[in-house]
Amino acid sequence: MTRHPHLGFGIGLRTGHFSALLEGGTRADWLEAISENFMIPGGRPLHVLERVRRDKMLVLHGVSLSIGGSDPLDPSYLRALRALADRFAPAWVSDHLCWTRHDAHQLHDLLPLPWTEEALAHLVPRIAQVQDVLARRLVLENVSSYLAFDGDLTEWEFLAELTRRADCDVLLDVNNVYVSARNHGFDPRRYVDAIPPKRVAQIHLAGHSDHGTHLLDTHDAPVADAVWELYRYTIERLGPVSTLVEWDGDVPALEVVEAEAARARDVAAAAVQAAHTRRDGVAAA
Amino acid sequence: MTALRLPELQERLRALIADPETLAGPLSALEAKVAALPIRGDARLSSAERVRIYAAMYVARLRDALADDFPALRHALGEEAFGALAQRYVATHPSDRPSLRDLGRHLPGFLRRGEVAAVPWHAELAQLEWAMVGAFDALDQRVLAREQLGVLAPEAWPELRIVPVDSLRLLALTHAVDAVRERLLAGHDAGAITATRTLLRVWRQDLVVYVRAIPQLEMAALRWLHRGSTFADLCGWLDSVIDADQDATHVAGSLLARWVEDGLLVAA
Ligand SMILES: [Fe+2]
Numbered sequence: 001m002t003r004h005p006h007l008g009f010g011i012g013l014r015t016g017h018f019s020a021l022l023e024g025g026t027r028a029d030w031l032e033a034i035s036e037n038f039m040i041p042g043g044r045p046l047h048v049l050e051r052v053r054r055d056k057m058l059v060l061h062g063v064s065l066s067i068g069g070s071d072p073l074d075p076s077y078l079r080a081l082r083a084l085a086d087r088f089a090p091a092w093v094s095d096h097l098c099w100t101r102h103d104a105h106q107l108h109d110l111l112p113l114p115w116t117e118e119a120l121a122h123l124v125p126r127i128a129q130v131q132d133v134l135a136r137r138l139v140l141e142n143v144s145s146y147l148a149f150d151g152d153l154t155e156w157e158f159l160a161e162l163t164r165r166a167d168c169d170v171l172l173d174v175n176n177v178y179v180s181a182r183n184h185g186f187d188p189r190r191y192v193d194a195i196p197p198k199r200v201a202q203i204h205l206a207g208h209s210d211h212g213t214h215l216l217d218t219h220d221a222p223v224a225d226a227v228w229e230l231y232r233y234t235i236e237r238l239g240p241v242s243t244l245v246e247w248d249g250d251v252p253a254l255e256v257v258e259a260e261a262a263r264a265r266d267v268a269a270a271a272v273q274a275a276h277t278r279r280d281g282v283a284a285a
Numbered sequence: 286m287t288a289l290r291l292p293e294l295q296e297r298l299r300a301l302i303a304d305p306e307t308l309a310g311p312l313s314a315l316e317a318k319v320a321a322l323p324i325r326g327d328a329r330l331s332s333a334e335r336v337r338i339y340a341a342m343y344v345a346r347l348r349d350a351l352a353d354d355f356p357a358l359r360h361a362l363g364e365e366a367f368g369a370l371a372q373r374y375v376a377t378h379p380s381d382r383p384s385l386r387d388l389g390r391h392l393p394g395f396l397r398r399g400e401v402a403a404v405p406w407h408a409e410l411a412q413l414e415w416a417m418v419g420a421f422d423a424l425d426q427r428v429l430a431r432e433q434l435g436v437l438a439p440e441a442w443p444e445l446r447i448v449p450v451d452s453l454r455l456l457a458l459t460h461a462v463d464a465v466r467e468r469l470l471a472g473h474d475a476g477a478i479t480a481t482r483t484l485l486r487v488w489r490q491d492l493v494v495y496v497r498a499i500p501q502l503e504m505a506a507l508r509w510l511h512r513g514s515t516f517a518d519l520c521g522w523l524d525s526v527i528d529a530d531q532d533a534t535h536v537a538g539s540l541l542a543r544w545v546e547d548g549l550l551v552a553a
Pocket of ligand 1: 141173176204206246
């Protein structure tokens with residue numbers, strides 16, 4: 001079981017929904033905002049964030065921390081993130097287990113790390129530095145990847161070990177697990193099985209696209225059936241976890257994304273029920 | 286085992302992802318470069334093809350970010366030319382800030398310097414669109430309201446501070462790109478564009494960004510105000526620039542009324 005509060009079933013805050021959110025709010029339980037989009041002086045985005053925060057819980061989700069990068073962590077970025085967190089009081093602050101910048105060049109992509117002892121040793125003090133500045137435990141998300149390096153560990157062994165050594169938590173993106181599993185030919189259930197349940201703060205669900213030779217993490221479609229199945233498996237194992245639907249490309253009407261979050265609620269409820277029944281069955285036998 | 290240390294590995298991959306040759310050049314040339322990296326390939330995708338996936342996403346993401354901020358320029362150029370411009374631009378000005386919000390800040394200058402083939406008004410259109418991006422998320426400020434002026438004691442008027450809002454941007458251009466922008470965004474062609482002196486103010490009022498063409502005197506006054514000043518200072522300055530038969534206090538009053546109407550001044 002996770003030790004984090006259960007926020008329910010949320011959606012990502014996206015510009016295309018600003019008007020709808022200001023007019024009618026949202027049926028979703030909570031929202032996730034991309035931190036960098038709100039590191040601005042003022043205007044409509046911050047106004048919308050203030051407005052939705054009045055009614056709903058929020059999580060700040062970054063894309064440019066570059067926790068795995070070789071450049072030093074950017075102190076002005078960390079200060080801006082801390083200020084944003086102080087202002088909006090998110091349930092937690094997350095970013096990705098990846099690197100996004102090298103030699104001051106921002107790639108604006110979530111690039112994979114080699115799963116090596118060297119990378120583990122590199123990450124641990126950097127995570128400590130971030131947790132110091134934020135005065136919060138950092139939540140790190142597994143990314144979709146299209147290439148893998150030679151390494152000492154599997155990605156899931158690496159992530160599990162990292163949570164132990166760095167005392168950080170996990171945002172388990174079930175779609176990313178599935179996409180990477182297909183792209184690198186591993187069993188996605190082995191990945192899910194390896195993550196310490198109490199470390200999982202949150203789950204992401206999103207759509208991907210199939211390019212034959214590989215899957216792309218495009219966030220521009222409904223969640224795929226195979227990912228719903230992996231989500232069901234994950235919840236059966238972990239119990240209830242705050243879940244969020246991401247939709248970034250060809251963003252449909254707010255109701256469509258809300259409906260996807262509602263579907264997650266149904267799938268999770270059935271999975272929790274199935275896990276109980278199984279446990280009770282074992283106890284009765 | 287990875288033979289390369291992490292910084293070296295990241296530097297080589299960064300360079301390959303950002304290099305246009307990774308996508309445009311022959312796969313064999315890329316394979317030779319990628320062979321030095323500890324990247325795994327398999328029967329479905331070689332290690333070089335996997336690097337290409339990242340290179341393609343890199344260009345596409347940056348192009349899309351620029352398209353969001355320069356929608357009219359994109360219409361003016363068309364998809365293909367805009368994509369080529371984006372590629373040239375990010376090769377010259379790679380992103381160095383955490384947010385994509387800042388990516389386009391060098392684009393008007395890039396076009397102005399003629400580093401890509403472009404007609405003169407393209408740079409001015411980009412300048413206008415970038416000013417709108419800046420006004421959109423500028424600092425929120427309490428603005429001077431008409432009611433506040435209504436209750437101002439006569440003796441307080443000279444000392445009234447006249448400070449423009451942070452969102453205000455002033456553009457002195459040689460083409461009417463404000464009208465061009467509207468035509469392009471309405472789905473029309475840019476039309477025939479002749480050189481004509483165009484003074485624009487861009488600002489945000491109640492979360493909405495506005496663009497307005499203004500006369501020479503208002504432009505000069507707003508430029509002058511940027512130094513910070515009082516109503517008495519404004520009257521004094523106007524007196525030195527307007528015709529002798531005009532009343533500076535009257536002109537200042539009508540400018541002030543217009544600015545307050547548009548939410549252009551910060552409340553004291
Ligand atoms: Fe995600």
